[in-house]
Amino acid sequence: MATVLSVSGSPSASSRTGRLLRHLDQRLAAQGHQVIPLDVRTIPAEALLGADFRHPAIVEATELFDRADGVVVGTPVYKASYSGVLKALLDLLPQYALTGKTVLPLATGGSVAHVLAIDYALRPVLNSMGAAHIVQGWFTLDKDITVREDGTLALAPAAAEALTPVVDQFSAALTGRTPVLAAAG
Amino acid sequence: MATVLSVSGSPSASSRTGRLLRHLDQRLAAQGHQVIPLDVRTIPAEALLGADFRHPAIVEATELFDRADGVVVGTPVYKASYSGVLKALLDLLPQYALTGKTVLPLATGGSVAHVLAIDYALRPVLNSMGAAHIVQGWFTLDKDITVREDGTLALAPAAAEALTPVVDQFSAALTGRTPVLAAAG
Amino acid sequence: MATVLSVSGSPSASSRTGRLLRHLDQRLAAQGHQVIPLDVRTIPAEALLGADFRHPAIVEATELFDRADGVVVGTPVYKASYSGVLKALLDLLPQYALTGKTVLPLATGGSVAHVLAIDYALRPVLNSMGAAHIVQGWFTLDKDITVREDGTLALAPAAAEALTPVVDQFSAALTGRTPVLAAAG
Amino acid sequence: MATVLSVSGSPSASSRTGRLLRHLDQRLAAQGHQVIPLDVRTIPAEALLGADFRHPAIVEATELFDRADGVVVGTPVYKASYSGVLKALLDLLPQYALTGKTVLPLATGGSVAHVLAIDYALRPVLNSMGAAHIVQGWFTLDKDITVREDGTLALAPAAAEALTPVVDQFSAALTGRTPVLAAAG
Numbered sequence: 042m043a044t045v046l047s048v049s050g051s052p053s054a055s056s057r058t059g060r061l062l063r064h065l066d067q068r069l070a071a072q073g074h075q076v077i078p079l080d081v082r083t084i085p086a087e088a089l090l091g092a093d094f095r096h097p098a099i100v101e102a103t104e105l106f107d108r109a110d111g112v113v114v115g116t117p118v119y120k121a122s123y124s125g126v127l128k129a130l131l132d133l134l135p136q137y138a139l140t141g142k143t144v145l146p147l148a149t150g151g152s153v154a155h156v157l158a159i160d161y162a163l164r165p166v167l168n169s170m171g172a173a174h175i176v177q178g179w180f181t182l183d184k185d186i187t188v189r190e191d192g193t194l195a196l197a198p199a200a201a202e203a204l205t206p207v208v209d210q211f212s213a214a215l216t217g218r219t220p221v222l223a224a225a226g
Numbered sequence: 227m228a229t230v231l232s233v234s235g236s237p238s239a240s241s242r243t244g245r246l247l248r249h250l251d252q253r254l255a256a257q258g259h260q261v262i263p264l265d266v267r268t269i270p271a272e273a274l275l276g277a278d279f280r281h282p283a284i285v286e287a288t289e290l291f292d293r294a295d296g297v298v299v300g301t302p303v304y305k306a307s308y309s310g311v312l313k314a315l316l317d318l319l320p321q322y323a324l325t326g327k328t329v330l331p332l333a334t335g336g337s338v339a340h341v342l343a344i345d346y347a348l349r350p351v352l353n354s355m356g357a358a359h360i361v362q363g364w365f366t367l368d369k370d371i372t373v374r375e376d377g378t379l380a381l382a383p384a385a386a387e388a389l390t391p392v393v394d395q396f397s398a399a400l401t402g403r404t405p406v407l408a409a410a411g
Numbered sequence: 412m413a414t415v416l417s418v419s420g421s422p423s424a425s426s427r428t429g430r431l432l433r434h435l436d437q438r439l440a441a442q443g444h445q446v447i448p449l450d451v452r453t454i455p456a457e458a459l460l461g462a463d464f465r466h467p468a469i470v471e472a473t474e475l476f477d478r479a480d481g482v483v484v485g486t487p488v489y490k491a492s493y494s495g496v497l498k499a500l501l502d503l504l505p506q507y508a509l510t511g512k513t514v515l516p517l518a519t520g521g522s523v524a525h526v527l528a529i530d531y532a533l534r535p536v537l538n539s540m541g542a543a544h545i546v547q548g549w550f551t552l553d554k555d556i557t558v559r560e561d562g563t564l565a566l567a568p569a570a571a572e573a574l575t576p577v578v579d580q581f582s583a584a585l586t587g588r589t590p591v592l593a594a595a596g
Numbered sequence: 597m598a599t600v601l602s603v604s605g606s607p608s609a610s611s612r613t614g615r616l617l618r619h620l621d622q623r624l625a626a627q628g629h630q631v632i633p634l635d636v637r638t639i640p641a642e643a644l645l646g647a648d649f650r651h652p653a654i655v656e657a658t659e660l661f662d663r664a665d666g667v668v669v670g671t672p673v674y675k676a677s678y679s680g681v682l683k684a685l686l687d688l689l690p691q692y693a694l695t696g697k698t699v700l701p702l703a704t705g706g707s708v709a710h711v712l713a714i715d716y717a718l719r720p721v722l723n724s725m726g727a728a729h730i731v732q733g734w735f736t737l738d739k740d741i742t743v744r745e746d747g748t749l750a751l752a753p754a755a756a757e758a759l760t761p762v763v764d765q766f767s768a769a770l771t772g773r774t775p776v777l778a779a780a781g
Contacts, residue, residue, distance in 0.1 A: 052277035052317070086271035090311055092237035120321070121354035121527060122347075125314030126275055132237070132304045132311075156524040157491060160720040161531035162307075162347065168715050169306035174729050174769075214729075217772055306712060341709040342676060345535040346716035353530050359544050359584075399544075402587055422647035422687070456641035460681055462607035489687045491724035492717075496645055496687075499680030502607070506675070532677075532717065539676035 043215040045069055046109035048079045050116040050127025056082075057186040058149045060194040062115045065147075065208050069113075072212045077105060081130045089129045099133050106134055111143040111215045114167065118150035118180075122162040131166060140171035145211040146178035149186065156180045176214050179207040228328075228400040230254055231294035233264045235301040235312025241267075242371040243334045245379045247300045250332075250393050254298075257397045262290060266315045274314045284318045291319055296328040296400045299352065303335035303365075307347040316351060325356035330396040331363035334371065341365045361399050364392040412443045413585040416479035419450045420486035420497025426452075427556040428519045430564040432485045435517075435578050439483075442582045447475060451500045459499045469503045476504055481513040481585045484537065488520035488550075492532040501536060510541035515581040516548035519556065526550045546584050549577040597628045598770040601664035604635045605671040605682025611637075612741040613704045615749045617670045620702075620763050624668075627767045632660060636685045644684045654688050661689055666698040666770045669722065673705035673735075677717040686721060695726035700766040701733035704741065711735045731769050734762040 047066050049059040059080055066076040079102065081089070088096040106112065116123040131138075146163050148155070159178045167175050181204065185197035196204070232251050234244040244265055251261040264287065266274070273281040291297065301308040316323075331348050333340070344363045352360050366389065370382035381389070417436050419429040429450055436446045449472065451459070458466040476482065486493040501508075516533050518525070529548045537545050551574065555567035566574070602621050604614040614635055621631040634657065636644070643651040661667065671678040686693075701718050703710070714733045722730050736759065740752035751759070 086275040090271040119317040120351045122351050125310050125317045128313050129310030153523045154526040157527035160723050165715040166305045166307050338708045339711040342712035345538050350530040422645055456645040460641040490721045492721050495680050495684030498683050502674040502680045536675045536677050
């Protein structure tokens with residue numbers, strides 16, 4: 042079992058990105074991982090923007106990254122790149138906060154035209170932080186994510202079908218680092 | 227004469243990026259431009275991170291972009307890219323907030339190894355916002371920027387020599403868009 | 412009147428990219444520019460791949476770039492980036508072969524998912540070559556480009572409508588650099 | 597034991613990139629891997645540039661990629677990116693030629709200012725080809741690579757020291773995919 046930090050970088054309370062990550066968390070948990078959700082928007086704004094590495098909320102976020110074996114990084118695509126809110130958190134972490142970790146990059150957006158933002162914008166940042174293994178990510182269209190009245194999420198069938206192997210290869214990459222489990226599986 | 231918005235994207239109050247931009251503002255002003263300084267860190271944090279496009283501070287920043295003929299965008303390089311604080315502001319502007327505008331991208335950082343962050347990370351974002359002309363930018367090493375006791379800035383001679391033509395070509399590109407003045411000059 | 416070098420970076424003889432550029436050349440010529448077409452695939456392969464800067468075909472291509480006021484750079488998108496054939500030519504030009512020049516980047520591809528390749532892959536290369544002004548580019552879907560039996564090209568109406576202002580702003584940026592003509596216009 | 601294809605993308609016969617890869621091949625071989633060297637410049641130019649997927653040299657290169665568990669991709673940095681020659685080969689491979697494979701990206705260049713070309717230019721291309729795991733790469737300065745009179749290579753001590761863990765983590769990532777060996781080790 043691995044510890045997974047699942048980070049939503051959306052600034053919006055009703056975010057599709059956030060709901061999508063919490064939905065995928067369930068699949069990771071069902072596969073035996075301990076999943077810790079983190080919505081960047083719940084970190085106090087003055088901590089994120091104040092460049093104060095010693096703020097308790099930043100210290101706590103840093104510890105969450107430190108303890109994780111794997112990190113899911115989800116972001117809406119704004120202006121052809123990741124959200125500023127997400128980057129504001131990453132800026133406050135140690136330079137090599139992802140050393141030794143397996144990372145799954147995910148993005149959501151209004152148009153397929155933004156797909157390459159994952160590989161050209163988000164991945165170089167994650168790589169600069171020392172990530173050991175950034176698995177193939179995935180981009181989900183906003184229109185394929187519906188939030189039901191009870192707050193749960195409905196994914197369009199094709200989107201759900203595409204995300205399943207993406208989450209599973211992340212899960213496999215995590216357990217690949219713990220050979221005993223791999224052998225047991 | 228053009229109106230220039232000079233935006234520092236550093237989260238730090240004692241920022242080299244901010245001091246550098248305010249220093250270059252003087253040269254632009256001496257060339258006849260009206261220069262309006264904007265330090266993103268002076269915008270209330272809850273406005274920047276709250277995804278609230280109607281917050282008075284965001285409405286005001288949007289108007290500053292709207293009125294500008296040219297925009298200087300300065301950022302420290304963190305994790306191989308622009309600062310999250312800068313991107314948080316850009317995220318709150320209209321998608322095409324740079325339409326018709328001339329833009330000068332500048333960055334500061336601790337190592338020459340970060341130079342390409344301007345062209346690979348910052349430019350695509352500025353371009354997605356409809357910029358008419360993003361002139362050649364420049365990267366200045368932190369060690370070449372010294373803040374004197376009186377708060378003014380001293381640039382290493384080689385850095386100062388490199389920045390002068392960069393600012394001047396931006397200035398020329400601005401006046402190139404106002405042919406009458408160009409003819410008079 | 413400006414001199415425009417119109418470079419197609421497709422390795423294919425029946426290339427949509429090449430046909431599209433030759434089609435747009437006509438509009439530029441009708442606006443008074445002298446347009447020189449260059450299909451990279453017509454340069455001898457051993458010259459392109461032999462790293463021989465003194466090969467007559469490379470010397471000639473270098474002179475064409477040198478004489479141009481503006482350069483149209485068109486490429487198919489392969490593997491999320493520009494073609495290797497196009498880059499092989501650019502590699503053999505002087506580092507600052509685009510200094511002082513206005514550049515229009517264009518791409519063609521099978522999916523809208525490749526749109527960002529222009530801004531994240533092609534632009535940084537053109538910028539490293541000293542381009543004075545890289546105007547907003549455009550991506551055209553393969554399916555919107557039909558080659559008629561007589562070899563001429565038919566563009567889907569929406570694609571044609573989108574390309575017209577793209578070519579025209581490039582043309583305007585070119586003449587913006589020749590103030591007498593601009594004043595006359 | 598894994599099969600490693602070691603691809604040099606330099607167009608030059610006396611290439612530092614090529615010599616560096618052949619030097620590192622020895623370390624991989626000593627760790628028990630079967631290493632197959634491939635210098636793109638030895639592939640006939642007309643095959644690389646002719647867009648002919650059925651050319652015997654392209655068919656053979658495709659089979660080499662197909663058989664490999666891991667691929668070392670080395671390139672000089674030209675114009676802020678990988679070489680056109682390397683990309684010309686990648687363009688002729690199937691879209692997902694790197695599916696399931698572990699990849700080590702390496703670059704050489706004249707200035708530290710080009711370091712980010714690995715992560716912003718080369719990695720997105722390798723990722724678009726389906727790579728399972730692109731490990732942390734490395735950039736080596738030209739001046740740290742000396743070719744002795746007998747054709748062998750001398751690396752500056754600091755460069756050699758930096759490359760050793762880079763090659764070893766690639767080797768470990770390869771064997772991580774072959775659990776029996778991992779368990780034995």
